[in-house]
Amino acid sequence: xERVALNDHLREIRLFRGRVIASIVFFILLILALIARLYxxxxxxxxxxxxxxxxxxxxxxxxxxxxxxxxDRNGTVLAGNLPSYALEITREQVDDLDATLAxxxxxxxxxxADLRRFQRLRWRKRAFEGIPLRLRLxxxxxxxxxxxxxxxPGVDITAGLTRHYPQGGPLGHVVGYVGRINERELERIDExxxxxxxxxxxxxxxxxxxxxxxxxxxxxxxxxxxxxxLVRELxxxxxxxxxxxxLTIDHRLQHAAEESLAGRAGAVVAIDPNNGExxxxxxxxxxxxxxxxxxxxxxxxxxxxxxxxxxxxxxVLRGQYPPGSTVKPFYALAGLxxxxxxxxxxxxxxxxxxxxxxxDHKYRDWKKTGHGWTDVNKSVVQSCDVYYYELAVKLGIDxxxxxMDHFGFGRVTGVDISGExxxxxxxxxxxxxxxxQAWFPGETVITGIGxxxxxxxxxxxxxxxxxxxxxxxxxxxxxxxxxxxxxxGEIAIIDPEALPPVPRRKEANWxxxxxxxxxxxxxxxxxxxxxxxxxxxHIAGKTGTAQVFxxxxxxxxxxxxxxxxxxxxxxxMSYAPYEDPQIAVAVVVEHGGHGGSAAAPVARAVYDAxxxxxxxxDGN
Amino acid sequence: xxALDIPLTGRGSSPGQRRGLLARMHLDGPxxxxxxxxxxxxLAVLYSAGGGHTDLVVRQLLRIxxxxxxxxxxxxxxxxxxxxWSPWLxxxxxxxxxxxxxxGDIGKGAQRWLDLGFVRFQPSEAMKLAVPMMLAxxxxxxxxxxxxxxxxxxxLLMVVPVLLIAKQPDLGTSLLIASSGFFVLFLGGLSxxxxxxxxxxxxxxxxxxxEYGMKDYQRQRVLTFLNPQEDPLGSGYHIIQSTIAIGSGGxxxxxxLNGTQSHLDFLPERSTDFIFAVFGEEFGLIxxxxxxxxxxxxxxxxxxxATVAQDSFSRLLAGSISLTFLVYLLVNxxxxxxxxxxxxxxxxxxxxxxxxxxxxxxxxxxxxAVHTHRRLLPT
Numbered sequence: 001x002e003r004v005a006l007n008d009h010l011r012e013i014r015l016f017r018g019r020v021i022a023s024i025v026f027f028i029l030l031i032l033a034l035i036a037r038l039y040x041x042x043x044x045x046x047x048x049x050x051x052x053x054x055x056x057x058x059x060x061x062x063x064x065x066x067x068x069x070x071x072d073r074n075g076t077v078l079a080g081n082l083p084s085y086a087l088e089i090t091r092e093q094v095d096d097l098d099a100t101l102a103x104x105x106x107x108x109x110x111x112x113a114d115l116r117r118f119q120r121l122r123w124r125k126r127a128f129e130g131i132p133l134r135l136r137l138x139x140x141x142x143x144x145x146x147x148x149x150x151x152x153p154g155v156d157i158t159a160g161l162t163r164h165y166p167q168g169g170p171l172g173h174v175v176g177y178v179g180r181i182n183e184r185e186l187e188r189i190d191e192x193x194x195x196x197x198x199x200x201x202x203x204x205x206x207x208x209x210x211x212x213x214x215x216x217x218x219x220x221x222x223x224x225x226x227x228x229x230l231v232r233e234l235x236x237x238x239x240x241x242x243x244x245x246x247l248t249i250d251h252r253l254q255h256a257a258e259e260s261l262a263g264r265a266g267a268v269v270a271i272d273p274n275n276g277e278x279x280x281x282x283x284x285x286x287x288x289x290x291x292x293x294x295x296x297x298x299x300x301x302x303x304x305x306x307x308x309x310x311x312x313x314x315x316v317l318r319g320q321y322p323p324g325s326t327v328k329p330f331y332a333l334a335g336l337x338x339x340x341x342x343x344x345x346x347x348x349x350x351x352x353x354x355x356x357x358x359x360d361h362k363y364r365d366w367k368k369t370g371h372g373w374t375d376v377n378k379s380v381v382q383s384c385d386v387y388y389y390e391l392a393v394k395l396g397i398d399x400x401x402x403x404m405d406h407f408g409f410g411r412v413t414g415v416d417i418s419g420e421x422x423x424x425x426x427x428x429x430x431x432x433x434x435x436x437q438a439w440f441p442g443e444t445v446i447t448g449i450g451x452x453x454x455x456x457x458x459x460x461x462x463x464x465x466x467x468x469x470x471x472x473x474x475x476x477x478x479x480x481x482x483x484x485x486x487x488x489g490e491i492a493i494i495d496p497e498a499l500p501p502v503p504r505r506k507e508a509n510w511x512x513x514x515x516x517x518x519x520x521x522x523x524x525x526x527x528x529x530x531x532x533x534x535x536x537x538h539i540a541g542k543t544g545t546a547q548v549f550x551x552x553x554x555x556x557x558x559x560x561x562x563x564x565x566x567x568x569x570x571x572x573m574s575y576a577p578y579e580d581p582q583i584a585v586a587v588v589v590e591h592g593g594h595g596g597s598a599a600a601p602v603a604r605a606v607y608d609a610x611x612x613x614x615x616x617x618d619g620n
Numbered sequence: 621x622x623a624l625d626i627p628l629t630g631r632g633s634s635p636g637q638r639r640g641l642l643a644r645m646h647l648d649g650p651x652x653x654x655x656x657x658x659x660x661x662x663l664a665v666l667y668s669a670g671g672g673h674t675d676l677v678v679r680q681l682l683r684i685x686x687x688x689x690x691x692x693x694x695x696x697x698x699x700x701x702x703x704x705w706s707p708w709l710x711x712x713x714x715x716x717x718x719x720x721x722x723x724g725d726i727g728k729g730a731q732r733w734l735d736l737g738f739v740r741f742q743p744s745e746a747m748k749l750a751v752p753m754m755l756a757x758x759x760x761x762x763x764x765x766x767x768x769x770x771x772x773x774x775x776l777l778m779v780v781p782v783l784l785i786a787k788q789p790d791l792g793t794s795l796l797i798a799s800s801g802f803f804v805l806f807l808g809g810l811s812x813x814x815x816x817x818x819x820x821x822x823x824x825x826x827x828x829x830x831e832y833g834m835k836d837y838q839r840q841r842v843l844t845f846l847n848p849q850e851d852p853l854g855s856g857y858h859i860i861q862s863t864i865a866i867g868s869g870g871x872x873x874x875x876x877l878n879g880t881q882s883h884l885d886f887l888p889e890r891s892t893d894f895i896f897a898v899f900g901e902e903f904g905l906i907x908x909x910x911x912x913x914x915x916x917x918x919x920x921x922x923x924x925x926a927t928v929a930q931d932s933f934s935r936l937l938a939g940s941i942s943l944t945f946l947v948y949l950l951v952n953x954x955x956x957x958x959x960x961x962x963x964x965x966x967x968x969x970x971x972x973x974x975x976x977x978x979x980x981x982x983x984x985x986x987x988x989a990v991h992t993h994r995r996l997l998p999t
Binding site for chain 1: 869923
């Protein structure tokens with residue numbers, strides 16, 4: 001052994017060195033592979049990874065803009081933002097969640113629904129994110145929590161803004177309401193602009209002016225770590241708050257109309273004929289928009305939905321009623337302006353009318369005994385039906401349609417609240433198209449008194465009245481008059497939009513129609529004479545009673561025998577002052593009976609409120 | 621005892637003659653310099669990975685102090701002693717591995733720790749040195765290259781602890797120990813024919829393992845390694861985030877303390893196994909190359925020490941320790957840069973953590989002992 005040791009030793013060293021060199025070669029190859037990998041990552045793919053790393057660390061947090069306020073024409077807030085306090089729990093700061101929940105339940109009301117929502121959110125949110133347990137804490141609850149706060153680490157009271165409608169029900173249909181954004185709306189809106197916003201306009205002005213009220217979202221760019229916790233704020237793009245809106249509505253008129261309707265279903269619209277501003281727009285019964293803001297309970301909702309008076313139905317825009325006799329001033333004017341009749345033309349009214357070739361079918365006058373000899377003035381003042389039966393036959397349905405079209409009958413007014421229906425002004429062409437039938441002469445007869453196919457919305461009726469009062473010059477009805485930038489205070493006035501004027505042939509014809517309306521209210525035989533008494537200014541108008549229930553040929557309509565829901569609708573169209581029209585009011589009282597007794601007093605209440613605010617006292 | 625006879629035949633220089641402080645302490649200057657540079661760099665990166673807090677750095681400094689003490693201590697031990705200790709160390713270590721499997725603590729889902737009451741101890745760490753020592757002794761008992769049966773015996777000695785550790789399960793450590801044992805066999809003269817044969821057999825073997833030997837979750841782990849995008853928030857997350865960190869560093873890096881991936885918590889395990897990603901993000905390709913160069917110099921010095929060692933045992937042990945150090949480096953950087961699957965291997969001397977640091981420094985102590993306890997031969 002000893003002898004071979006040195007030999008072996010040298011051989012072993014040679015072997016070892018060979019193996020070391022082999023190892024070095026092998027590992028150099030591996031190191032080159034590693035360097036190649038690093039070169040690929042850090043040089044060739046650098047831009048890609050740099051982008052990924054930026055995405056990793058910079059998160060964009062939206063700052064929702066503050067929703068614009070809505071004021072009435074006097075600056076009274078109709079829709080505001082109220083601070084609301086919510087109770088939030090941050091899980092990672094709570095040692096014993098169950099004990100905390102139990103302890104909180106002793107201090108504030110925690111419903112099972114609140115707990116369910118909390119437990120549901122608990123698994124969706126990260127440990128450092130606050131989870132709401134209670135929303136809309138009362139002031140008392142906030143105070144109690146503040147006192148007991150030391151007992152509950154990880155429990156915070158957070159402040160937010162929630163939409164509030166201080167005027168409540170009477171303005172619900174006009175202002176509308178906001179509610180949580182639903183799936184259909186998500187498809188429609190620019191999601192980026194609604195990041196961080198939970199609510200969106202659902203109806204009324206809140207819906208139509210959503211874009212203006214909402215504003216533009218702002219952003220906070222911030223560094224976050226891997227679990228999304230904010231580390232450092234980088235920069236902030238402040239949101240552009242929504243514009244405040246000034247409505248043309250006067251909330252006092254709104255309340256006056258609502259009170260005057262006294263619980264009856266109906267609608268009231270008041271328009272300034274000089275610019276189309278809608279001064280009041282009441283659909284009764286209304287609803288409290290505040291119910292909808294944070295999600296209406298299903299119980300409250302079914303109560304509203306199942307109410308036979310349909311409080312959610314906006315009668316002003318979507319209620320289509322036969323106009324009844326309220327169309328008579330228009331047809332009177334039509335007869336005069338087309339030269340079909342003149343102011344002296346008289347018709348004998350025996351209480352019924354028959355077409356010359358069909359003597360058997362009697363078209364009744366509302367007054368059984370008839371009005372006797374009737375000229376155009378008397379036909380309006382006493383609302384003689386026979387006069388208009390005869391006039392309609394003379395005019396023919398197409399001329400009636402074309403004339404009424406100038407006043408907007410059968411067309412949407414284009415008011416700046418969506419959901420409006422257009423009513424119906426029939427014509428031969430319409431019937432052929434819609435019904436596939438020929439026009440019958442009898443249909444022309446009843447169209448003359450606003451029955452048959454004719455339908456109007458309360459808004460159309462008041463808009464048409466405004467055009468009539470303003471002698472053919474009309475403006476598109478609108479409810480928003482100005483937008484205000486809440487930061488700069490800059491106000492952008494929205495100019496009224498003039499409508500194509502109604503062609504005027506002779507002023508005397510218009511005088512005749514308007515004088516007749518004046519006499520309706522102010523002459524002893526007028527159907528609305530009762531509201532003329534002690535009126536602050538001279539009112540001109542026309543009553544109407546629209547049939548809901550068709551009375552058979554040999555039967556007689558007896559109001560107190562007919563079920564309330566089949567009773568006639570009471571209508572009234574009017575304006576004031578007669579000498580210088582400033583306000584046109586249309587009223588519909590559903591199943592109210594007679595226009596003169598049911599609808600006209602409501603208009604009078606609106607006039608009283610309007611002229612009281614203008615400083616005009618009774619007995620002008 | 622054959623190998624240790626050799627120094628006795630030469631005319632060694634007498635100890636203590638014209639020697640500096642380092643030599644008197646049995647320390648190797650170039651190796652020490654490399655280790656200090658690496659350690660300092662490691663602390664700087666750790667400071668950054670720790671979010672600019674010094675507590676990690678201070679604790680790591682204490683560990684470095686302990687590890688340096690162990691290194692200095694081991695440097696005093698002549699290789700002859702290590703040769704004598706190897707069997708006992710190996711037997712004790714294997715016994716402890718069995719004990720760990722029986723009664724060990726479970727940490728991070730694996731049984732690795734043995735609680736001796738006053739200290740928690742990881743027997744697998746000791747085996748990182750005990751296995752190459754035992755194998756080196758085993759081969760050095762006969763002239764090299766070893767016979768087939770001696771090789772087989774060595775293989776058996778290696779396989780027992782490797783399997784015990786793999787069962788804990790600690791794949792990273794068992795891999796390192798297996799490679800340290802393999803290096804002893806390879807440097808000792810494992811015939812190329814056997815090596816080639818084993819490699820050829822490995823291919824169908826791997827296929828059989830995949831088809832019949834692996835459970836679904838194990839296959840999933842391999843698949844995730846091959847395509848981390850498949851599971852970006854699960855097991856692929858580490859790799860995606862670390863490649864983003866390295867890639868976003870670019871050529872020159874984002875600068876010290878400016879790594880966003882690491883500071884914003886995107887990078888998991890950033891002060892331990894994935895610290896190379898922090899390094900790559902903050903110092904870029906240039907920094908990574910410099911780091912690799914420092915490692916190369918340390919390994920090169922280790923291999924030099926091995927080649928000039930005077931007996932087979934020292935040569936094999938020193939060579940194995942040096943190459944295993946390189947394996948540490950390559951497995952860790954390969955894993956962090958997405959070349960290798962995720963196995964828990966720290967970046968040697970840089971990653972935060974005490975146990976592996978002490979073992980590594982103990983290895984360098986042995987290297988220094990091998991070098992400084994030489995007797996100069998006439999050449």
